[in-house]
Amino acid sequence: MLDASSVVTLIESAPLRASAAISLLLLGATAGLLNLCIVRRHSRHLAAETAKALVPGKPRYVEPPENALAPLVVALNDGFAQADASIQSALNQVRELQIQLKVSNGQRKQAEAIIYSINDAVLVTDAFDEVLLANDSAAKVLGAELRSLDRKPLEAITSDRQLVQLIREIRLSRNTSERRVLEHRVRRAGRESVYKVTLSCIGEPGQEPTGVVAVLHDMTRENEIARMKNDFVSSVSHELRTPLASIRAYIEMLIDGEAADDKTRSDFYEIIQNEANRLGRLIDNILNISRIESGLVEIKKEPLSLMVLIKDALGVITPQARGKSITLEEQLDPAYYQVFGDRDMIYQSIMNLMSNAVKYTRDGGTVTVRTSVDEVEKKVTFRVIDTGVGIPAKDLPFVFDKFYRVEANKSVAKGTGLGLSLVKNMIETVHRGRVFVESEVGRGSCFGFTLDLHP
Numbered sequence: 065m066l067d068a069s070s071v072v073t074l075i076e077s078a079p080l081r082a083s084a085a086i087s088l089l090l091l092g093a094t095a096g097l098l099n100l101c102i103v104r105r106h107s108r109h110l111a112a113e114t115a116k117a118l119v120p121g122k123p124r125y126v127e128p129p130e131n132a133l134a135p136l137v138v139a140l141n142d143g144f145a146q147a148d149a150s151i152q153s154a155l156n157q158v159r160e161l162q163i164q165l166k167v168s169n170g171q172r173k174q175a176e177a178i179i180y181s182i183n184d185a186v187l188v189t190d191a192f193d194e195v196l197l198a199n200d201s202a203a204k205v206l207g208a209e210l211r212s213l214d215r216k217p218l219e220a221i222t223s224d225r226q227l228v229q230l231i232r233e234i235r236l237s238r239n240t241s242e243r244r245v246l247e248h249r250v251r252r253a254g255r256e257s258v259y260k261v262t263l264s265c266i267g268e269p270g271q272e273p274t275g276v277v278a279v280l281h282d283m284t285r286e287n288e289i290a291r292m293k294n295d296f297v298s299s300v301s302h303e304l305r306t307p308l309a310s311i312r313a314y315i316e317m318l319i320d321g322e323a324a325d326d327k328t329r330s331d332f333y334e335i336i337q338n339e340a341n342r343l344g345r346l347i348d349n350i351l352n353i354s355r356i357e358s359g360l361v362e363i364k365k366e367p368l369s370l371m372v373l374i375k376d377a378l379g380v381i382t383p384q385a386r387g388k389s390i391t392l393e394e395q396l397d398p399a400y401y402q403v404f405g406d407r408d409m410i411y412q413s414i415m416n417l418m419s420n421a422v423k424y425t426r427d428g429g430t431v432t433v434r435t436s437v438d439e440v441e442k443k444v445t446f447r448v449i450d451t452g453v454g455i456p457a458k459d460l461p462f463v464f465d466k467f468y469r470v471e472a473n474k475s476v477a478k479g480t481g482l483g484l485s486l487v488k489n490m491i492e493t494v495h496r497g498r499v500f501v502e503s504e505v506g507r508g509s510c511f512g513f514t515l516d517l518h519p
């Protein structure tokens with residue numbers, strides 16, 4: 065083969081320049097032809113070797129031939145080695161990404177499980193105010209189906225414009241470190257619920273928020289309890305003050321000598337005694353209720369015969385009923401059934417219902433005491449049915465509330481409005497039973513409770 069220096073020598077030796085040029089071309093062409101033949105022969109072999117090396121899973125290596133193609137094959141092998149290294153590193157990256165994806169999927173599932181198990185409503189929205197994540201409680205607050213929330217614009221799924229506005233406002237505030245806590249009221253189906261809403265932005269500090277997390281804690285019950293506590297304290301003070309004021313007034317009259325004769329003095333003493341007794345009853349009832357509600361009362365549960373307790377109570381109430389010419393009727397299930405409960409509490413519950421029936425039934429009426437057993441449900445029901453004054457429908461939902469007295473019946477009998485509340489606490493809180501009432505003004509009432517049978 066001609067090398068570059070011999071070509072230069074040939075070209076430079078004039079006058080043979082023209083013929084040398086022709087010779088050079090001829091030589092070059094001959095050498096090229098020769099080379100082409102060798103390359104062709106070897107390239108066929110090389111192509112076959114390369115094809116073998118490209119079979120997937122085989123090492124990419126072609127044995128360099130001992131000819132002019134050797135550098136090319138070496139370069140090819142280098143290329144293969146580099147490509148293999150790149151493929152390996154890409155595969156490693158894919159594997160790493162797959163692991164990361166698995167981990168983040170697991171973490172997402174864990175976060176979702178936590179969010180779904182939270183009682184508070186949790187709502188996560190993105191930078192376009194579309195729902196990214198919401199739990200059951202959030203769906204309830206929004207008044208929508210949980211399934212229909214995913215990736216939907218908040219505006220399209222709830223009519224609660226104020227909440228949508230609050231979420232938008234905090235997102236637009238662009239303050240990722242900000243956390244807003246505010247009270248939010250939702251009125252649905254005639255009921256108002258109060259929520260403590262905590263709003264925070266998602267995102268890197270100093271950058272535009274990528275979304276908002278809203279947590280809504282239902283405060284309705286807590287507010288109600290706080291209001292009930294206040295009402296209870298003011299009712300207790302009011303109820304205690306009335307007999308106390310009466311006792312004070314009569315004692316003052318006695319001190320001032322306003323009771324001139326023995327008869328008046330004895331009347332005054334009797335009034336003072338009655339009021340003091342009422343005060344005592346009130347305090348006992350209040351203490352009993354609050355002890356049961358706070359779980360401080362000592363409860364001694366044992367297998368009891370409801371029938372025996374009812375009979376005992378009937379014995380005590382009979383003189384009172386007879387005094388008003390009220391007929392007491394017994395319709396008791398003859399079978400000997402037992403309940404598992406606290407004797408004093410069940411007895412007091414029976415007594416309270418019976419004495420109310422006699423109290424709120426006019427002379428000559430009838431009070432029926434009935435028990436019935438549901439063998440399938442394994443429950444026993446106790447009912448006291450009277451032909452008394454009855455209770456207006458509007459008062460019925462409240463008769464078991466503390467201090468609730470039916471306005472229309474206040475003139476019929478004196479009371480504290482605590483008896484039924486105590487019964488409800490003793491039956492429902494302590495014995496997991498259920499109290500009920502049915503009544504019609506002028507026709508009478510049916511009060512009762514249901515307890516589980518003792519196996």
Ligand code: ADP
Nearest residue numbers: 420421424469470473479480481482483484509
């Ligand atoms: P009270 O000490 O006022 O009787 P309760 O809690 O026992 O308190 O009863 C609450 C109210 O329910 C009573 O004030 C009364 O108006 C009404 N009530 C209870 N039992 C009867 C009944 N059998 N018939 C009519 N009204 C009743």
